[in-house]
Amino acid sequence: MTFSRFRNENREVSVQNLVLTIIFWALTLAVILSIFLLSNIPSEELSEIADSMFAPAIGSPRFHLDISDTSIVNTLGHMIEYSILTIFAFMAISSTNKISVKTSYAESPIKILKSDNEMNIIFTLWFTILNAIFDEYHRLFVEGHANGVMNLCKDIIGIVIVLLLIRVFFSISLRVRGKKEIRYS
Numbered sequence: 539m540t541f542s543r544f545r546n547e548n549r550e551v552s553v554q555n556l557v558l559t560i561i562f563w564a565l566t567l568a569v570i571l572s573i574f575l576l577s578n579i580p581s582e583e584l585s586e587i588a589d590s591m592f593a594p595a596i597g598s599p600r601f602h603l604d605i606s607d608t609s610i611v612n613t614l615g616h617m618i619e620y621s622i623l624t625i626f627a628f629m630a631i632s633s634t635n636k637i638s639v640k641t642s643y644a645e646s647p648i649k650i651l652k653s654d655n656e657m658n659i660i661f662t663l664w665f666t667i668l669n670a671i672f673d674e675y676h677r678l679f680v681e682g683h684a685n686g687v688m689n690l691c692k693d694i695i696g697i698v699i700v701l702l703l704i705r706v707f708f709s710i711s712l713r714v715r716g717k718k719e720i721r722y723s
Contacts, residue, residue: 555636562630569623570669576619577673580682616689617696620670624700628662653719655708659701666697 635654670693674686712719 551638552636555633558633559630559637562626562633566623566626566630569619569626573619573623573669573673574676577677577683578680580680582682612689613692616692617699620666620693620696621700623669624662624666624697625704627665628658628701628704631661631665632658655705655719659705663697663701667694670694670697 632654635658670690673693674690677683677686677689709719
């Protein structure tokens with residue numbers, strides 16, 4: 539029996555992955571909560587907050603950062619917040635799959651997807667898009683927010699960019715280490 543594994547009813551559990559899973563799910567939930575809290579703030583108040591944060595850095599009292607539905611700041615804000623959510627959700631789903639060897643996707647008798655990485659990416663995609671949909675639905679009831687479909691598209695663009703980068707980095711890291719992805723038939 540090693541420090542990182544223990545036996546419990548014939549199941550081998552990785553304590554390290556269990557701890558990582560708890561940490562990443564906590565971070566994922568914290569990002570979801572912060573997105574929800576930011577969604578409660580009307581756009582005009584977000585503009586004032588951004589002005590107070592960025593005007594001293596620019597050094598101009600006349601500096602005004604407009605956070606409207608068409609601004610670059612709004613687009614980047616949506617993409618960044620959902621990019622962060624995607625990273626933490628991917629790590630949480632990935633580490634959840636690695637808690638126990640016997641309950642991982644690799645041991646599943648029915649495999650719809652061809653690899654563990656594909657499964658993690660697909661689950662992350664669905665999880666984050668559903669969060670984006672619920673967030674935009676919530677914004678319908680917050681005064682001062684509009685254009686939910688465009689905001690949802692910005693969220694999805696951030697999600698997809700991160701998942702594509704994860705896939706590329708995963709493939710490159712395997713190639714650098716001289717390994718191939720385990721593919722199921």
